[in-house]
Amino acid sequence: MERLTLTTHPTKDYELLDSGGEEKLERYGEIVLARPDPQALWDKHLPAGVWEKADARFVRKEREGEWIVNGAVPKEWEISFGGLQLLIKPTSFKHTGLFPEQEPHWDWLRGLISAKKAPVSVLNLFGYTGGATLAAASAGASVVHVDASKSAVAWARENALRSNLADKPIRWIVEDVMAFVRREIKRGNTYDLIIMDPPAFGHGPKDELWKIEEHLLELLKLCQDLLSKEPLGIQMSGYAAGYSPLAFAYNLEPFVAKYGGKLECGDLTIEESGSKRLLPCGIFARWQK
Numbered sequence: 001m002e003r004l005t006l007t008t009h010p011t012k013d014y015e016l017l018d019s020g021g022e023e024k025l026e027r028y029g030e031i032v033l034a035r036p037d038p039q040a041l042w043d044k045h046l047p048a049g050v051w052e053k054a055d056a057r058f059v060r061k062e063r064e065g066e067w068i069v070n071g072a073v074p075k076e077w078e079i080s081f082g083g084l085q086l087l088i089k090p091t092s093f094k095h096t097g098l099f100p101e102q103e104p105h106w107d108w109l110r111g112l113i114s115a116k117k118a119p120v121s122v123l124n125l126f127g128y129t130g131g132a133t134l135a136a137a138s139a140g141a142s143v144v145h146v147d148a149s150k151s152a153v154a155w156a157r158e159n160a161l162r163s164n165l166a167d168k169p170i171r172w173i174v175e176d177v178m179a180f181v182r183r184e185i186k187r188g189n190t191y192d193l194i195i196m197d198p199p200a201f202g203h204g205p206k207d208e209l210w211k212i213e214e215h216l217l218e219l220l221k222l223c224q225d226l227l228s229k230e231p232l233g234i235q236m237s238g239y240a241a242g243y244s245p246l247a248f249a250y251n252l253e254p255f256v257a258k259y260g261g262k263l264e265c266g267d268l269t270i271e272e273s274g275s276k277r278l279l280p281c282g283i284f285a286r287w288q289k
Contacts, residue, residue, distance in 0.1 A: 002262065003265060004266035005267050006267070018045050018046040018275075033054060034056070036060065045277075053070070081098065082131065084138070086163070087129075105237065109139065112288065113232075120136075120193060121191045122194075123144050123146070123195070124146065126199065128149075133170060134163050134165050136195075141193070142168075144191070177219070181226060185226060190226055190229075196237075200241070216251065220254075231289055233287050233288040235284070235287075236248055245283040248265060248285035249263055249264075252285055268281045
């Protein structure tokens with residue numbers, strides 16, 4: 001098993017300007033946002049005056065929060081990132097619709113799909129706003145995108161339209177992930193590549209309960225029955241506090257035992273411009289045949 005640190009670097013439309021004091025300062029296009037980040041347990045590099053000029057700052061209030069706007073900030077705007085055109089829309093949960101640290105995974109997906117000189121089918125579970133789905137589709141794969149949130153799937157479809165990928169073979173499914181996977185097994189459907197970004201806790205559209213500590217192992221066992229006879233791999237990432245990349249990787253060892261290939265795990269990070277400091281953002285494990 002190989003341990004890696006995957007890093008997203010500054011681009012024209014996205015940049016981590018600074019971090020520290022449990023906050024991060026990011027630029028999305030021309031808009032600068034300040035958000036909480038518990039991983040930033042160090043001092044900030046930039047002076048307070050720079051942070052105070054942020055176009056909007058997220059302030060926590062009980063379970064959710066609100067954005068304090070400094071001037072005129074659009075409710076949504078488009079950026080170019082990772083070869084895609086993506087809609088940024090700050091939410092009451094501090095998210096923007098983009099997890100920039102996922103960009104190295106998109107490159108990995110494109111490489112696997114492009115290298116196989118045959119049609120590739122991809123299943124994206126907990127697909128959110130569709131970055132991985134669109135990366136896979138842009139490389140020529142057919143994709144099934146599953147998320148329990150109707151609004152997230154609508155956002156993903158909008159991203160597909162903006163990225164000129166709306167005509168690609170993508171199925172958009174609003175459903176509980178566990179229910180969908182079980183039904184796909186009964187239907188006899190299989191996939192060459194499975195992607196997942198399981199949350200720590202969540203609910204399906206019919207209030208189905210998801211808890212990572214109770215359901216992740218079962219989901220991965222079901223995925224063994226969803227893989228095609230010549231699979232390409234499985235990639236999973238997560239943001240649940242307290243888990244190590246090894247906790248994810250050990251769940252992928254049965255795939256190595258059955259099919260061979262290699263197993264990688266590690267941290268997802270974003271490089272801070274100027275200082276080159278790496279902000280830890282999540283963990284991942286992936287198996288490649």
